[in-house]
Amino acid sequence: ESIIRQAAQFGWDFSEAMGRGDLLIVDALMRNTRDEWSLARLTVDELIALVIRAKKQFGYSHARLIIDSMSAFWLDKPAMARKYSYQVKRTLSKWNFTIMVTSQYAITTSDAFGFGIEHVADGIIRFRRFIRGGRLRRFLLIEKMRQTAHDLRMWEIEIVSNEGLRLIRPVEARREDVSLPPSVIKKIINIHSEKEKEL
Numbered sequence: 001e002s003i004i005r006q007a008a009q010f011g012w013d014f015s016e017a018m019g020r021g022d023l024l025i026v027d028a029l030m031r032n033t034r035d036e037w038s039l040a041r042l043t044v045d046e047l048i049a050l051v052i053r054a055k056k057q058f059g060y061s062h063a064r065l066i067i068d069s070m071s072a073f074w075l076d077k078p079a080m081a082r083k084y085s086y087q088v089k090r091t092l093s094k095w096n097f098t099i100m101v102t103s104q105y106a107i108t109t110s111d112a113f114g115f116g117i118e119h120v121a122d123g124i125i126r127f128r129r130f131i132r133g134g135r136l137r138r139f140l141l142i143e144k145m146r147q148t149a150h151d152l153r154m155w156e157i158e159i160v161s162n163e164g165l166r167l168i169r170p171v172e173a174r175r176e177d178v179s180l181p182p183s184v185i186k187k188i189i190n191i192h193s194e195k196e197k198e199l
Helices: 002-008 014-020 044-058 070-074 078-095 182-198
Strands: 063-067 097-101 123-132 135-145 155-160 164-170
Touching: 002 014, 044 063, 044 078, 070 078, 078 097
Parallel strands: 063 097
Antiparallel strands: 123 135, 135 155, 155 164
16 A cells, blocks of 8 residues: 555556556565465565466566565575575566566665675666755666666756656766775675675
């Protein structure tokens, strides 16, 4: 219900789409009152099984699949992020989906939370936020988009009721936007090396 209300703020009628059978929302909150489209356990295997069951029931034509957020599946085991990401892509890519997933990333390192999902993705759209001049400002950057020419600039954005996301202007690049102190870079390299050993 929360997702339906949020969508309505931007003029999207999810209830109508669900009534036509064009939209299915899977409940991953594991509520006590289960219906057929909720997860009993927050595992990648159960998610994949549910998505495939929905595909079989609603038809085999092309569909969009949105998973928000993949980070929930490895909160207690971040070293599994790459394995789970590959599992989702390898299994569901056979079912005629365009898949969009969200993932948290560490503010200190700008790395995707759990290290791995960014290597599996064909495209990465990164959202950032800063407080400048005492005001919250939001930004968008297309970091990667395989086989697609795309704008390499970071754009300031705003979220507008009854409209959605609006591009305001490209941002002039500054060194501090993309670089980290040497001590932090060294720490990131060490963390990545340790995680590679775990895998």
